[in-house]
Amino acid sequence: MDRVRTILTVVAISTLTTCGALLIVGTNPVDVFSAFFKGTFSSWRHFAHVINVWIPLVICSCGLLFTFSLGLWNIGVEGQIMLGAVGTAWVMRHLADMTNPTVTLGIAFLMACLLGAIWATLSGILKIKSNVHEIFSGLGLNFVAQALVLWLIFGPWKRPGVASMSGTRPFPAAVWFPVPEGWRFSPIALVAALLVMGITAWIFISTRWGLLIRAVGNNSRAAEVHGISINGNFLLAMAVAGFLAGMTGYYQAVFVYHRLIPAISSNYGYLSLLVVMLAQYRWTPVPFIALLFAMLHVGSIQLPLTLNLDSSLGGVIQGILVLTTLGVVHFRRNS
Amino acid sequence: MDMSWGLFLGMIIASAAPLVVAGIGETLTERAGVINLSLDGTILLGAMVGFATSYATNSTFAGVLAAGASGTLVAAILGLLCLKWSAPQVAVGFVLTLLCRDLAYFLGNPFARIRGPQLTTISVPFLSDIDFLGTALFNHNILTYLSIVLIPLAWMHLYLTRSGLILRAAGENPEACRARGYMVMRIRFVYLILGGFLAGVAGAMFSLGIKPGWGRPQGAEGMGWIVLALVIFGGWNPVRVSAGAYVFASLQAMSNIVQNIWIGIPAQLLQVAPFPLMILTLVLINTSEKSYQPQSLTRFLALLKARPPAALGKDFSES
Structure with missing residues (x-):
C-alpha cells in the first residue's frame, strides 16, 4: 500500500513538472504525449526500435543490480560498455577473416565480457x-x-583514407547478425536478454550468493562478524556487472552499429543506473522501467522533426x- | 611557431577561468562536508541560462546573474533532498547532473546557433601595454579578472577567518561543531548554495566568453567532471585546485599546438590527463603512510598528498 502511494505521488509530481517544462517552451503537453505514443506504438517498426533499446538496457541494469545490492556505485559502467565494444571490434578486426563467422562472434562475445569485467574489477581493486x-x-x-x-577510431583503427566521427570500417558482412525482414532486432538477442533477466532473478530469489550480497549490502558489519568476506564479494559483484556491461557493448557493436563509433555506449550505462535507481534497487520492476525508458528514448527521436523540440x-x-x-x-x- | 607567448599565456588564463571559479565553489562546498556531484549538469545549465537571458535582455550582467541563480536552484534542490531529507548525496547529484544537462538542451533549443551578446574584454589602461604580462594578464573580461581575485580570497576565507574555521569544522567534525553551538546544517547549506552559484556563473563564462553561444553540444560538456577531478587533485585547497585548472588549461592549449608538431601524441590523451591523476591522488591519500616508494618518487608524490574532509558526503542529522 505504501509502495502504491509512493508510485502515485511520483507519477503525479513528475507529470506536473514535465507539463510545466512543456508549457514554458510553449508546447501543448497533449501533442507531446501523442507524439511519444506514435513514435513507439504506431507500427511494428517503431516498437521494434524500442525493443532494440530495451535489450541493452535490461542486460546492463541486471549487472548493476548486483553492485547496488552491495551498496556499490558502479558509475564506471559506461566505460565497461565501451571496453566491451572495443574487445568486440578487436576480435572482428583480427579474426573475422581467419575463422568462420560463428566462431568469431563467439570469441568476440567472450572477449567483450572479459574486458568489461576486467575494467570493472579495476575499480573494485582500487576500492578494496x-x-x-x-x-x-x-x-x-x-x-x-x-x-x-x-x-582507436582516429588512430590505429581509422578508416582507410580518412578518420572520422562516423567510426571504424564496418565489420565484414559475414559477422552481421541475421535480422528477420522488417525487424530491427535479433530475436536471439531478445531471448538472451530475457535469459539474463531470468538468471538474475533466480540468483536473487534462490541462491545463497544472492541472499548473501543483499545481507552484506544491508549491514556490512554484521556480515564481517559472521566471517563473510566483503572484499571478495565486492570484486565478484563488480566483475559480474562489468561482464554484463561488456555484453551490452557487444550488443551495441555487433547488433546495432556493426562497427566501433565514438558514442558506442549511447549513454546506456548512465541510463541503466537511472533504471535501477528508479526500481529502488529491486529486480522485479527493472524490465518494466527499462521498457518505459526505452519508449521515452525512442519516442524522443522524432520530436525535433514533428514538434521542433x-x-x-x-x-x-x-x-x-x-x-x-x-x-x-x-x-x-x-x- | 609564430605566436606571442603573452597571448598564449592569456589564452590559458582565460580558458582556465571557469574551471577556477567552479573549482573554488566546489572546494568550499566539499570542505563543508557536502559533495555536489551535479557540477557537470549545473555548468551546462548555467551556460544555457546565461546565454538565453543575455540574449533576451541584451545584458550580460543579467545573464551572469541568472546563470548563478540557476546553479543556486540546483544546489538548493540537492540541499533539500540530501541535507533535510537525508537522501544519498551521490545519488541525487548524479541524477541532477543528467537532468540539468538534458533540461539545458531542451529549454535552450530556441537559442541554439544564434549570435548573442558576449562579455566585453576590458584592457586595463597602461598595464595592458606592458610587453609580455600586459597581454597575458590585463586583457580579459570582467569574470576572468574576478576568477583571479577569487583564489586568494577563498584561501584567506578558508584559513584565516573565523567563519572559515567553522566551515572546515563542519566538514571535519560536525558533531564537535554542533556541540560548540554552530548550526552544521545551515553552514553546509550556505556553502552548498555558494558553490552552486559559482558553478552556474562558470557556465555563463563558457557561453558568454570562451565558447560563445549555445548549441548541442555547447563545448562545456565534461568540464564539470574535470572540476570534480581537480578538486581532489588539488587536495581541497583553493590555491592548489586553481593551479590544477591552469595546468589543465595549458595541457589543452598545448595539445592544439603539439598536434601540429608531433603527431604521435593524440589530443585525447591530454584531454583526459586529469582523471588518472585524480585516481593517483586518491590512491596516495590512503597509501601515504606506507613508504615503499623509491626516494625520488616519494618526493614527487608528496606534491600530490592530500586529505579529504573527514565527514565529506556523510549524512549528519541535527537532533
Missing part, C-alpha cells in the same frame, strides 16, 4: 586496496575508456522521475 571510492575511479576510467575509443525531452522526463522518487522516498522516511 586503496580505499578509492568507486565513483571517482569509475568516472576516471570512463573518460580513459572514451579516450581509448576515440584514439529537442530530443533531450525523454532524458528530462527520466531524470524528473528518478529525482522525484528519491525525494518522495526520503521525505517519507524522514517524516
Whole structure:
C-alpha cells in the first residue's frame, strides 16, 4: 500500500513538472504525449526500435543490480560498455577473416565480457586496496575508456583514407547478425536478454550468493562478524556487472552499429543506473522501467522533426522521475 | 611557431577561468562536508541560462546573474533532498547532473546557433601595454579578472577567518561543531548554495566568453567532471585546485599546438590527463603512510598528498 502511494505521488509530481517544462517552451503537453505514443506504438517498426533499446538496457541494469545490492556505485559502467565494444571490434578486426563467422562472434562475445569485467574489477581493486571510492575511479576510467575509443577510431583503427566521427570500417558482412525482414532486432538477442533477466532473478530469489550480497549490502558489519568476506564479494559483484556491461557493448557493436563509433555506449550505462535507481534497487520492476525508458528514448527521436523540440525531452522526463522518487522516498522516511 | 607567448599565456588564463571559479565553489562546498556531484549538469545549465537571458535582455550582467541563480536552484534542490531529507548525496547529484544537462538542451533549443551578446574584454589602461604580462594578464573580461581575485580570497576565507574555521569544522567534525553551538546544517547549506552559484556563473563564462553561444553540444560538456577531478587533485585547497585548472588549461592549449608538431601524441590523451591523476591522488591519500616508494618518487608524490574532509558526503542529522 505504501509502495502504491509512493508510485502515485511520483507519477503525479513528475507529470506536473514535465507539463510545466512543456508549457514554458510553449508546447501543448497533449501533442507531446501523442507524439511519444506514435513514435513507439504506431507500427511494428517503431516498437521494434524500442525493443532494440530495451535489450541493452535490461542486460546492463541486471549487472548493476548486483553492485547496488552491495551498496556499490558502479558509475564506471559506461566505460565497461565501451571496453566491451572495443574487445568486440578487436576480435572482428583480427579474426573475422581467419575463422568462420560463428566462431568469431563467439570469441568476440567472450572477449567483450572479459574486458568489461576486467575494467570493472579495476575499480573494485582500487576500492578494496586503496580505499578509492568507486565513483571517482569509475568516472576516471570512463573518460580513459572514451579516450581509448576515440584514439582507436582516429588512430590505429581509422578508416582507410580518412578518420572520422562516423567510426571504424564496418565489420565484414559475414559477422552481421541475421535480422528477420522488417525487424530491427535479433530475436536471439531478445531471448538472451530475457535469459539474463531470468538468471538474475533466480540468483536473487534462490541462491545463497544472492541472499548473501543483499545481507552484506544491508549491514556490512554484521556480515564481517559472521566471517563473510566483503572484499571478495565486492570484486565478484563488480566483475559480474562489468561482464554484463561488456555484453551490452557487444550488443551495441555487433547488433546495432556493426562497427566501433565514438558514442558506442549511447549513454546506456548512465541510463541503466537511472533504471535501477528508479526500481529502488529491486529486480522485479527493472524490465518494466527499462521498457518505459526505452519508449521515452525512442519516442524522443522524432520530436525535433514533428514538434521542433529537442530530443533531450525523454532524458528530462527520466531524470524528473528518478529525482522525484528519491525525494518522495526520503521525505517519507524522514517524516 | 609564430605566436606571442603573452597571448598564449592569456589564452590559458582565460580558458582556465571557469574551471577556477567552479573549482573554488566546489572546494568550499566539499570542505563543508557536502559533495555536489551535479557540477557537470549545473555548468551546462548555467551556460544555457546565461546565454538565453543575455540574449533576451541584451545584458550580460543579467545573464551572469541568472546563470548563478540557476546553479543556486540546483544546489538548493540537492540541499533539500540530501541535507533535510537525508537522501544519498551521490545519488541525487548524479541524477541532477543528467537532468540539468538534458533540461539545458531542451529549454535552450530556441537559442541554439544564434549570435548573442558576449562579455566585453576590458584592457586595463597602461598595464595592458606592458610587453609580455600586459597581454597575458590585463586583457580579459570582467569574470576572468574576478576568477583571479577569487583564489586568494577563498584561501584567506578558508584559513584565516573565523567563519572559515567553522566551515572546515563542519566538514571535519560536525558533531564537535554542533556541540560548540554552530548550526552544521545551515553552514553546509550556505556553502552548498555558494558553490552552486559559482558553478552556474562558470557556465555563463563558457557561453558568454570562451565558447560563445549555445548549441548541442555547447563545448562545456565534461568540464564539470574535470572540476570534480581537480578538486581532489588539488587536495581541497583553493590555491592548489586553481593551479590544477591552469595546468589543465595549458595541457589543452598545448595539445592544439603539439598536434601540429608531433603527431604521435593524440589530443585525447591530454584531454583526459586529469582523471588518472585524480585516481593517483586518491590512491596516495590512503597509501601515504606506507613508504615503499623509491626516494625520488616519494618526493614527487608528496606534491600530490592530500586529505579529504573527514565527514565529506556523510549524512549528519541535527537532533
